Amino acid sequence: MQNNRIRECCLIKALFLRNNFQLSLEETPQPVISKPGDIIVRVTASSICGSDIHFITGEVPLEPDFIIGHEGVGVVEEVGSGVEFFKPGDRVVIPYMVSCGYCSECKAGRAYACLADLQFGVGKARGDLPGTQAEFVRIPFADSSVVPIPDSVSDREALFVGDILSTGYFGVTNGNIQPGDEVAVFGAGPVGLCAVACAKLFSPSKIILVDLEDYRLEAGMRLGATHTINARSTRAGSEIRRLTGGTGVQVSIEASGAEAALDDCLACTAKGGILSAIGMTPFSVKFAMGKMFYKNLTMISGYTTLNEMRRLVKLIECKQLDLTSLITHEVPFSSILEGYRIFQNRLDDCIKVMVVPD
Ligand SMILES: [Zn+2]
Ligand SMILES: [Zn+2]
Incomplete structure (x- = not known):
């Protein structure tokens, strides 16, 4: 009792x-x-x-x-x-x-x-x-x-x-952003938005945010994104190359987990750039390794430390x-x-x- x-x-x-x-x-x-x-x-x-x-x-x-x-x-x-x-x-x-x-x-x-x-x-x-x-x-x-x-x-x-902010920061530091760099963030969900706020700490000249939802892109602007692309209506890879004078971004951060976004990262990252992947992608995805090779890209991924x-x-x-x-x-x-x-x-x-x- x-x-x-x-x-x-x-x-x-x-x-x-x-x-x-x-x-x-x-x-x-x-x-x-x-x-x-x-x-x-x-x-x-x-x-x-x-x-x-x-x-x-x-x-x-x-x-x-x-x-x-x-x-x-x-x-x-x-x-x-x-x-x-x-x-x-x-x-x-x-x-x-x-x-x-x-x-x-x-x-x-x-x-x-x-x-x-x-x-x-x-x-x-x-x-x-x-x-x-x-x-x-x-x-x-x-x-x-x-x-x-x-x-x-x-x-x-x-x-x-203890989770999403650490993840966003991890994605940003893995990208090794230098002052003045151009950065693209794919995915304006909570992790991608944290990545935008953290990227801003390193004084990039542009933070281009890509998502499918306007209200999330607007939230990203309030956190420091300088440009937004709604990938429902605009092809993100080519628009990012246009915004960066044809070269692409030095750092792309994949925070959506979408296979198509990984492909866009490969397309929009400048030669010698870094692709930092923190989105939960499907276990197995199609990945254009050739693009990575010919552009001397570095890819880094994982969940936050x-x-x-x-x-x-x-x-x-x-x-x-x-x-x-x-x-x-x-x-x-x-x-x-x-x-x-x-x-x-x-x-x-x-x-x-x-x-x-x-
Ligand atoms: Zn979580
Ligand atoms: Zn231990």
């Missing part, structure tokens, strides 16, 4: 991915410290990621029955006995995955390849770590995984640091980066399914949905 009562008072709400890719808002026991390096974080804001949509449509097939979500910020509620750098009350950015800090990969600076292989909200595919679309979340290896949020930075400002979260928080703090305009919708946790509906169907010019406690 006693035990039951304790369990009852410690139920939290969380969003589960169940059989047949169904989302289900349920009550579940509150997570507890299970290892000395754990912290328990009360989630004060989370968001729905494009990847979550891939999971619920089955495009990325995952074994069901886990709490979804891998973007968020929150307040530390409880720390394990081995946690050195965080205490209850601290506000932290939750990264999409954790790094143990001591395996050979973490020690070599490749925390994203951590051998513990623990990612939030993807179930058994990567360590079965319950996700952030919940009222509370357990974070293992907290000292080497979360980063603090200063008082002057709001949840809204810090929300994207998360190595620059502290730098991103600092850039937000000193007002060099502000991605709050991406948050077009805010829903209370109890309405998270409505948030999914809006985000998935891009209703009401949705870019990003922030989920806050009820």
Whole structure:
């Protein structure tokens, strides 16, 4: 009886991915410290990621029955006995995955390849770590995984640091943009828009943004794009060559995941340029390797290393980066399914949905 009562008072709400890719808002026991390096974080804001949509449509097939979500910020509620750098009350950015800090990969600076292989909200595919679309979340290896949020930075400002902003920044730094360079960004979804804002930090002379939706292109202009191309009506590759006097851009960033956009990147990148791919493309695509060869292009790809979260928080703090305009919708946790509906169907010019406690 006693035990039951304790369990009852410690139920939290969380969003589960169940059989047949169904989302289900349920009550579940509150997570507890299970290892000395754990912290328990009360989630004060989370968001729905494009990847979550891939999971619920089955495009990325995952074994069901886990709490979804891998973007968020929150307040530390409880720390394990081995946690050195965080205490209850601290506000932290939750990264999409954790790094143990001591395996050979973490020690070599490749925390994203951590051998513990623990990612939030993807179930058994990567360590079965319950996700952030919940009222509370357990974070293992907290000292080497979360980063603090200063008082002057709001949840809204810090929300994207642990995933899409890190991804946009990664795509931009991989492109090695030099001041005065011309840059093209394909895809004005949340990641592409983050890439636009990050590209601006490196003073390019042009940021040409390509998408199929005018409202997203307009959002990109507000974040620093100098030119936009709606690829429904204009051939992006040739228009970019025209805008750059025939040479093409020094750096192209593929943030849409569309096969056609990769092809446009090959067409519009100047000789000797860099193609930085951060979009989730289909597993196998047709790729004109010959174009890459004859133009001496370098291609670099991958998901974010998360190595620059502290730098991103600092850039937000000193007002060099502000991605709050991406948050077009805010829903209370109890309405998270409505948030999914809006985000998935891009209703009401949705870019990003922030989920806050009820
Ligand atoms: Zn994500
Ligand atoms: Zn590790």
